[in-house]
Amino acid sequence: MDFSLTDEERAIRDTARQFITREVMPLEQEALLRERRHEPGLDRSELRELQLKAKKFGFWGLSTPEEYGGMELPAVLQSLIWTEVGRTFVQFKFGGEADNILYYANEQQKQEFLIPTIEGERISCFAITEPGAGSDAANIKLSARPDGDDWILNGEKTFITNGNDADFVIVVAVTDREKGVRGGGTTAFLVDRDMGWRSEFIQTMGEGGPASLIFDDVRVPARNILGEIGQGFELGMKWIGKGRYLIPSNALGIAERALGMAIDYANTRETFGRKIGDNQAIQWMIADSEVELEAARWLILRAAWTVDQGEDPRHASSMAKLYGARMVNDVVDRVMQIHGGMGYTRELPIERWYRQVRLMRIYEGTDEMQRLIISRDLLRGYTKIGGHLA
Numbered sequence: 001m002d003f004s005l006t007d008e009e010r011a012i013r014d015t016a017r018q019f020i021t022r023e024v025m026p027l028e029q030e031a032l033l034r035e036r037r038h039e040p041g042l043d044r045s046e047l048r049e050l051q052l053k054a055k056k057f058g059f060w061g062l063s064t065p066e067e068y069g070g071m072e073l074p075a076v077l078q079s080l081i082w083t084e085v086g087r088t089f090v091q092f093k094f095g096g097e098a099d100n101i102l103y104y105a106n107e108q109q110k111q112e113f114l115i116p117t118i119e120g121e122r123i124s125c126f127a128i129t130e131p132g133a134g135s136d137a138a139n140i141k142l143s144a145r146p147d148g149d150d151w152i153l154n155g156e157k158t159f160i161t162n163g164n165d166a167d168f169v170i171v172v173a174v175t176d177r178e179k180g181v182r183g184g185g186t187t188a189f190l191v192d193r194d195m196g197w198r199s200e201f202i203q204t205m206g207e208g209g210p211a212s213l214i215f216d217d218v219r220v221p222a223r224n225i226l227g228e229i230g231q232g233f234e235l236g237m238k239w240i241g242k243g244r245y246l247i248p249s250n251a252l253g254i255a256e257r258a259l260g261m262a263i264d265y266a267n268t269r270e271t272f273g274r275k276i277g278d279n280q281a282i283q284w285m286i287a288d289s290e291v292e293l294e295a296a297r298w299l300i301l302r303a304a305w306t307v308d309q310g311e312d313p314r315h316a317s318s319m320a321k322l323y324g325a326r327m328v329n330d331v332v333d334r335v336m337q338i339h340g341g342m343g344y345t346r347e348l349p350i351e352r353w354y355r356q357v358r359l360m361r362i363y364e365g366t367d368e369m370q371r372l373i374i375s376r377d378l379l380r381g382y383t384k385i386g387g388h389l390a
């Protein structure tokens, strides 16, 4: 058994770390100030400028196939890089990426949607959740009915990330109520904003915010169907599945940085004539955080490795998402506790992380949905206890 990184993995990970440390972290103070004024920490043009700088460093399209100019990295390397990005709270991500399901586009759609998204010229969003259907995504109601060569979309999506900024949405609609959502009754459509949907900002405890998307008789040409008629729910599940090991990878970076801050603080802050780190109460919080971080690391890397083996990653990814999301919440909570009153202020990023990481237990499958998947796999015998070593 070998738990080490290859030389190539280490070199790419270290270069990503250098980029984040030298080019992104210096922007943190300004980003915090802007967020306090309810402005984005990084605006669209600044993000693009940073992404183009990263391209010169060699980082462009981590998951994008080489034929589209990307790096097409194995999942383990993508995971390692997402961890590096998690170290900064500036809302940065490497450029050259597009939603995984846009690769189901036909040639014309690729020119119109996929390639401009990879190039950063267009912003996409993905919409399946509705006011009455989140975890129970099979209960969606937004309808699409045929009308000549077009389809007419009616209904509402909610909590859509990038929904306020997106130029187009990949929306899953019910096209055949009788077949049902799981029986091939849904279809994904590529819908430009100027076709008539509108977005409404939703205030959340996090920075930025998702949006509700309202479709009121929105006419969409049949050529904008993504994939096949009836494939909508399947594509939706593929989109959601992609993030299951990347979200906790990002969480790992946040937890590592936050724990590092707590250790520095415990080694300098004095009470009752000695460092707070000399107290067992503080030592235990640090120890528990390190153990949970390390456990999450291997669950996450194992999930990514499963993807690279070409095996079904769902079970491993659900375990990584469930544990990673809980871990980062617990670690950040302890880091705040160790910092005392300072941890609660907006002088430091801890309260920001505290608000940010709470979302990780909710979106792209709640804790409860991950538990449902994990237990169902075991109860029905799809997976053996002991994973790939069983």
Ligand SMILES: Cc1cc2nc3c(=O)[nH]c(=O)nc-3n(C[C@H](O)[C@H](O)[C@H](O)COP(=O)(O)OP(=O)(O)OC[C@H]3O[C@@H](n4cnc5c(N)ncnc54)[C@H](O)[C@@H]3O)c2cc1C
Binding pocket: 126, 127, 128, 129, 133, 134, 135, 136, 158, 159, 160, 161, 162, 204, 210, 359, 362, 363, 364, 365, 366, 367, 368, 369, 372
């Ligand atoms: C900031 C943000 C960004 C998001 N981005 C997107 C996006 O880009 N695109 C998109 O389509 N969606 C997006 N979502 C939606 C997100 O995926 C859903 O909020 C999530 O799936 C939970 O659905 P819900 O909010 O309807 O909660 P519900 O499904 O109503 O669940 C409420 C509670 O009940 C629990 N629960 C539900 N069913 C069961 C059960 N059978 N057993 C046990 N417990 C259960 C849940 O775990 C949860 O705790 C986003 C959400 C947020 C908050």
